[in-house]
Amino acid sequence: MPATSKQKLQKAIREKLEGYRVVVASNREPYIHYLKEGKVAHLKPAGGAAHTLDSILQACGGTWVAYGSGSADRRAVDAEGKVQLPPEKPKYTLKRIWLSKDEADGYYYGFSNQALWPLCHVVYTRPIFRQTDWEYYQKVNKMFADAILKEIGKEKAFVWIQDYHLALVAKYIKEKRKDVICAQFWHIPWPNPEAFRICPMKKEILEGLLANDMLGFHLRYYDANFINTVEKEIEARIDREKTSIICHGHETVIRAFPISVDFEEISENVGSQAVKARAAHFREEFSLSDEVKVILGLDRIDYTKGIPERLRAIDRFLEKYPEYKERFVFIQMGALSRVHIWQYKDLNDKINELVEKINWRHSTENWSPIIFTRRTLSHPETLAFYRLGDVCIVSSLHDGMNIVAKEYISAKNKLDGVLLLSRFTGAARELPEAVLVNPYDIEGFADKLREVLQMSQKEKARRMKQLREIIVRNDIYRWANKFINELAKTVKILR
Numbered sequence: 001m002p003a004t005s006k007q008k009l010q011k012a013i014r015e016k017l018e019g020y021r022v023v024v025a026s027n028r029e030p031y032i033h034y035l036k037e038g039k040v041a042h043l044k045p046a047g048g049a050a051h052t053l054d055s056i057l058q059a060c061g062g063t064w065v066a067y068g069s070g071s072a073d074r075r076a077v078d079a080e081g082k083v084q085l086p087p088e089k090p091k092y093t094l095k096r097i098w099l100s101k102d103e104a105d106g107y108y109y110g111f112s113n114q115a116l117w118p119l120c121h122v123v124y125t126r127p128i129f130r131q132t133d134w135e136y137y138q139k140v141n142k143m144f145a146d147a148i149l150k151e152i153g154k155e156k157a158f159v160w161i162q163d164y165h166l167a168l169v170a171k172y173i174k175e176k177r178k179d180v181i182c183a184q185f186w187h188i189p190w191p192n193p194e195a196f197r198i199c200p201m202k203k204e205i206l207e208g209l210l211a212n213d214m215l216g217f218h219l220r221y222y223d224a225n226f227i228n229t230v231e232k233e234i235e236a237r238i239d240r241e242k243t244s245i246i247c248h249g250h251e252t253v254i255r256a257f258p259i260s261v262d263f264e265e266i267s268e269n270v271g272s273q274a275v276k277a278r279a280a281h282f283r284e285e286f287s288l289s290d291e292v293k294v295i296l297g298l299d300r301i302d303y304t305k306g307i308p309e310r311l312r313a314i315d316r317f318l319e320k321y322p323e324y325k326e327r328f329v330f331i332q333m334g335a336l337s338r339v340h341i342w343q344y345k346d347l348n349d350k351i352n353e354l355v356e357k358i359n360w361r362h363s364t365e366n367w368s369p370i371i372f373t374r375r376t377l378s379h380p381e382t383l384a385f386y387r388l389g390d391v392c393i394v395s396s397l398h399d400g401m402n403i404v405a406k407e408y409i410s411a412k413n414k415l416d417g418v419l420l421l422s423r424f425t426g427a428a429r430e431l432p433e434a435v436l437v438n439p440y441d442i443e444g445f446a447d448k449l450r451e452v453l454q455m456s457q458k459e460k461a462r463r464m465k466q467l468r469e470i471i472v473r474n475d476i477y478r479w480a481n482k483f484i485n486e487l488a489k490t491v492k493i494l495r
């Protein structure tokens with residue numbers, strides 16, 4: 001039997017990283033502990049990256065360093081702040097970092113999510129650059145670096161840094177241990193140089209990232225944006241042939257790795273009895289009859305996700321095509337996110353208002369078009385939700401990749417679904433057989449809704465089959481494997 005992508009990754013790590021400690025670092029932890037009826041319980045946070053990386057750590061072991069943000073996180077760890085995960089069947093170690101409220105405010109809510117997040121997602125939300133946030137960002141990045149250095153001691157190590165919260169970690173590590181291999185994956189878009197140039201801390205951020213030996217983005221387009229930004233903003237030598245940058249005598253290779261999902265796990269578990277039972281439960285909860293088409297949306301409530309745009313498209317669709325009344329229902333699951341930031345609160349209020357207005361305008365005696373539920377779904381619930389969806393809408397205004405799109409495809413074993421996907425997601429570049437939409441074009445969006453609701457099962461199956469072939473060939477293990485192999489090829493220390 002040919003080796004699976006998971007087995008190939010396990011082999012690559014065994015062979016290429018022999019003798020190296022592997023440490024993954026991210027802001028978000030893969031499991032959060034909280035108190036439920038006086039007892040410590042756990043859940044997986046909403047949002048894709050931590051969930052997908054958990055599959056890799058489960059397959060390969062190692063240590064994961066992350067911010068302990070759960071209300072009962074301290075109760076679940078040992079004296080060193082460590083806990084073995086997953087809780088039911090431990091396969092790797094999570095080392096938690098503790099932040100004070102001020103540190104979390106400045107580093108996470110402040111610089112990460114009010115400066116870098118809107119700066120990199122060009123959706124016309126102004127970034128705010130506060131000096132105090134920046135100071136906390138540097139402080140917390142140093143705390144991460146120190147925790148990682150303590151963890152690896154004198155050993156040889158590979159540190160795999162995740163995302164925009166930790167842009168300075170590689171620099172702080174290399175200042176103390178040049179020999180530690182650092183590579184970073186940036187999970188959000190990298191904007192063009194004109195957008196990035198407004199950042200007052202641009203030089204420090206670029207130089208921080210260039211302390212890595214390899215830097216990965218989802219798309220070549222983001223690689224090009226990053227290289228062009230460096231060219232305009234700092235003194236560095238760019239080798240376009242090798243796609244690398246030499247800054248302060250250190251070379252960083254820049255590569256594209258479109259992230260993916262655990263296709264096999266999803267397509268296997270979506271058919272389990274437990275998931276089927278949950279899907280039936282949802283049908284009952286939302287009073288869904290078999291005749292009604294279910295359109296779904298599953299997002300963190302974030303202004304990049306285009307949730308108001310999709311609601312307006314539904315409104316316009318019903319205005320234009322009232323014959324569709326009572327023939328579908330749109331269910332949006334929205335996990336609350338970053339609630340201490342005023343734009344997120346505003347967005348929440350705006351969504352409430354829109355849902356109320358649209359339901360009032362179009363509802364009939366027995367039917368309302370929109371069901372909006374603020375909930376963080378567990379993994380089995382997410383799969384059950386995908387089972388229900390005849391159509392899944394992903395309408396981000398700008399998105400690095402979008403994991404929901406790929407999960408939905410992986411869950412559609414029976415080829416009985418359509419993906420309506422924003423052109424402005426990284427996923428759209430890989431998934432041409434999705435029905436692509438510009439979420440800003442409400443008229444066009446409404447027409448696309450009609451197109452997908454009218455689509456024959458034969459056409460749905462044709463498209464879904466091709467989409468699934470793309471994901472099965474490029475699952476999360478292949479993503480990690482490509483990352484490790486590329487690193488081994490370019491960083492000479494690895495075999």
Ligand code: F6P
Binds near residue numbers: 028
């Ligand atoms: O998609 C980008 C990302 O930063 C992920 O890495 C993360 O899982 C997600 O957004 C959720 O954001 P937060 O950790 O702020 O809830």
